[in-house]
Amino acid sequence: MEQARKYEAHAFHEQFNKGRSSGSLKVSATAIEFDAGTDRQGQIRFPISRVKVQMGGASNRLVFITHPDYPDWKLYTSDRSILKNPDLHLDAGIQGQLRQARNVRRIGWMVLFMVAFLIVAAPVSVFVFMDSITAVAARQVPVEWEEQLGKSAFAQYQIETDMLDTEDGERALAALTDPLLSAVKDERYEYRIYISDSTDLNAFALPGGYIVINSGLILAADSGEEVLGVVAHEISHVTEQHGVRNIIAATGTYTLIQAMFGDVSGLLATVVNAAPFLLNQSYSRGFESEADDKGMALLQRANINPVGMISFFEKIIEEEKARMARVEDEDTRDLIEQGMGFLSSHPATEERIATLKEKLEGNEEDYRSLDQEFQQLKALVKEFVVENGGEIESRHSLPEE
Numbered sequence: 001m002e003q004a005r006k007y008e009a010h011a012f013h014e015q016f017n018k019g020r021s022s023g024s025l026k027v028s029a030t031a032i033e034f035d036a037g038t039d040r041q042g043q044i045r046f047p048i049s050r051v052k053v054q055m056g057g058a059s060n061r062l063v064f065i066t067h068p069d070y071p072d073w074k075l076y077t078s079d080r081s082i083l084k085n086p087d088l089h090l091d092a093g094i095q096g097q098l099r100q101a102r103n104v105r106r107i108g109w110m111v112l113f114m115v116a117f118l119i120v121a122a123p124v125s126v127f128v129f130m131d132s133i134t135a136v137a138a139r140q141v142p143v144e145w146e147e148q149l150g151k152s153a154f155a156q157y158q159i160e161t162d163m164l165d166t167e168d169g170e171r172a173l174a175a176l177t178d179p180l181l182s183a184v185k186d187e188r189y190e191y192r193i194y195i196s197d198s199t200d201l202n203a204f205a206l207p208g209g210y211i212v213i214n215s216g217l218i219l220a221a222d223s224g225e226e227v228l229g230v231v232a233h234e235i236s237h238v239t240e241q242h243g244v245r246n247i248i249a250a251t252g253t254y255t256l257i258q259a260m261f262g263d264v265s266g267l268l269a270t271v272v273n274a275a276p277f278l279l280n281q282s283y284s285r286g287f288e289s290e291a292d293d294k295g296m297a298l299l300q301r302a303n304i305n306p307v308g309m310i311s312f313f314e315k316i317i318e319e320e321k322a323r324m325a326r327v328e329d330e331d332t333r334d335l336i337e338q339g340m341g342f343l344s345s346h347p348a349t350e351e352r353i354a355t356l357k358e359k360l361e362g363n364e365e366d367y368r369s370l371d372q373e374f375q376q377l378k379a380l381v382k383e384f385v386v387e388n389g390g391e392i393e394s395r396h397s398l399p400e401e
Helices: 080-084 092-128 130-138 143-158 167-181 215-220 224-239 242-249 253-260 265-272 285-301 307-325 330-338 350-359 371-387
Strands: 005-012 020-027 031-035 043-047 052-056 062-066 074-077 192-196 203-206 210-214
Touching: 005 080, 052 092, 062 080, 130 242, 143 203, 143 210, 143 242, 167 192, 167 224, 167 371, 192 215, 203 224, 203 242, 210 215, 210 224, 215 224, 215 307, 215 371, 224 242, 224 285, 224 307, 224 371, 242 285, 285 307, 285 350, 307 350
Parallel strands: 192 210
Antiparallel strands: 005 020, 005 074, 020 031, 031 043, 052 062, 062 074, 203 210
16 A cells, blocks of 8 residues: 655644644555644644645635534645645545646746746836827826926027017918918917027927927028928927926836826926927827828818928938038038028928828818918018118029929
8 A cells, every 4th residue: 555645834723832743744545644743732633525725825826625524724835846746636626626736836936937037037028118198197287287398398498599579470370370270179288489590400399389490490491381280280389298398208117107106296397307308309100100191181171281291301312412412521411411590490392291291192272372371471570680780691592493
């Protein structure tokens, strides 16, 4: 007859010192016996019938054995090989318990694996889905904070830049831009559009609805549709909170996750001091494509020909290429590339232009005419640039092929 198998074990019972004792556990086809090795009072015998087996302890590393006829006793062993004991498997009732106990162990390992995976994968996931995550977090920032942030950044920009602030200039700008602004669905922001005396081909948006258009961009444009194509693009940067989302992405994973769950204290502390960052930021390809799509939809709602957005992007690329072709020194060329105005902060790649053209295929709507408003504004901008000591440079027309 095969000898009963033994396992190091422990027992809980009030008779033991501090309620627990070490000993050995013996399993046979008829019973499970615990022996504390002291006297007969330190022994207990559970009939196999009705024995309960389950996992417990930290990470389910222990096997606990109880019996309803002996409710004051609880046995356990850390030797999990007991789960494979053939004598235990002879009892049909215990077989199901043993399968469940093994499943508990497997689930425990799976949970441990998943936790370890998430610890490693979380930073990677945040990076991969950064645009989506920052969109959720940005919605936690109050509009008033965005407006204050934009106002602060704009005030810093004004220190070294003059704005076209005559009544005639403001009326002409409003006449051109009001049809576009009236089509904006997002009513969170009050838009403030300014024209600077800079002759660079550039425009930028700040949180809260501040938009600056350089004189150079207006003078380089051939139509109001081209100017409004750029403005629609900038408005979309505001409505999609791209500036705020850039700040959020730079705050770190911990602050970002806090903001997603409603705790914006750390995020707002960062936003307060972010004005200088906004004046020198660039957007991701995803943000730029989103601004293109939203801007084109805005133009169409306003009944403004969206082809102007495409033609102006093409114009900028051609002019910048022509400028670079005239520079032979490599170091000088690198410096120019770093300060290429609109292209440096809004890389209007051929790929993006091709995507926009695809969206407009077969589009032959009858759009509103803005030529009179544009020509009036352009004339006032020319006067503004000359009065401020600037020059109307020849680069504001495309170079001949």
